[in-house]
Amino acid sequence: MADILQQLAATLEARKQADPGSSYVAQLHHKGLNKILEKVGEEATETLLAAKDAAISGKPDEVIAETADLWFHSLVMLSHLNISHQDVLNELARRMGLSGLEEKASRSAQ
Numbered sequence: 515m516a517d518i519l520q521q522l523a524a525t526l527e528a529r530k531q532a533d534p535g536s537s538y539v540a541q542l543h544h545k546g547l548n549k550i551l552e553k554v555g556e557e558a559t560e561t562l563l564a565a566k567d568a569a570i571s572g573k574p575d576e577v578i579a580e581t582a583d584l585w586f587h588s589l590v591m592l593s594h595l596n597i598s599h600q601d602v603l604n605e606l607a608r609r610m611g612l613s614g615l616e617e618k619a620s621r622s623a624q
């Protein structure tokens with residue numbers, strides 16, 4: 515999993531210098547942050563619609579494909595902002611073993 519993210523992130527970084535005529539990722543960078551955010555929002559909506567459908571049909575294919583689209587466009591967003599995907603993985607690692615309920619309670623106690 516981390517390997518795939520690593521490989522994809524390296525490709526996304528390289529595509530910043532690529533020709534928008536021959537690369538979808540270069541095209542997104544060329545169009546700018548607003549276009550990238552539009553795609554993230556669009557893919558998030560498509561993911562939740564696919565999840566609702568999957569809950570009814572029991573078929574996971576569409577929700578898997580839409581989640582991949584969402585993760586991919588989120589990685590493009592991070593790359594555009596020069597934020598490493600590794601920082602997100604580190605944040606998830608930091609949270610390992612920290613109960614979401616405990617974390618929420620510690621916030622409201624502050």
Ligand SMILES: N=c1c2ncn([C@@H]3O[C@H](COP(=O)(O)OP(=O)(O)OP(=O)(O)O)[C@@H](O)[C@H]3O)c2ncn1[C@@H]1O[C@H](COP(=O)(O)O)[C@@H](O)[C@H]1O
Nearest residue numbers: 522525526529536537538539540541553556582583586587
């Ligand atoms: N993982 C992906 C990936 N997932 C989804 N997509 C593209 O994301 C787009 C999703 O947009 P939509 O489904 O909304 O389709 P659309 O209607 O064509 O999009 P818009 O016109 O609305 O922008 C499609 O064009 C998909 O092909 C991806 N494009 C690229 N990658 C990875 O990025 C690498 C670099 O891609 P290029 O920059 O194109 O070489 C590839 O080798 C892949 O590893």
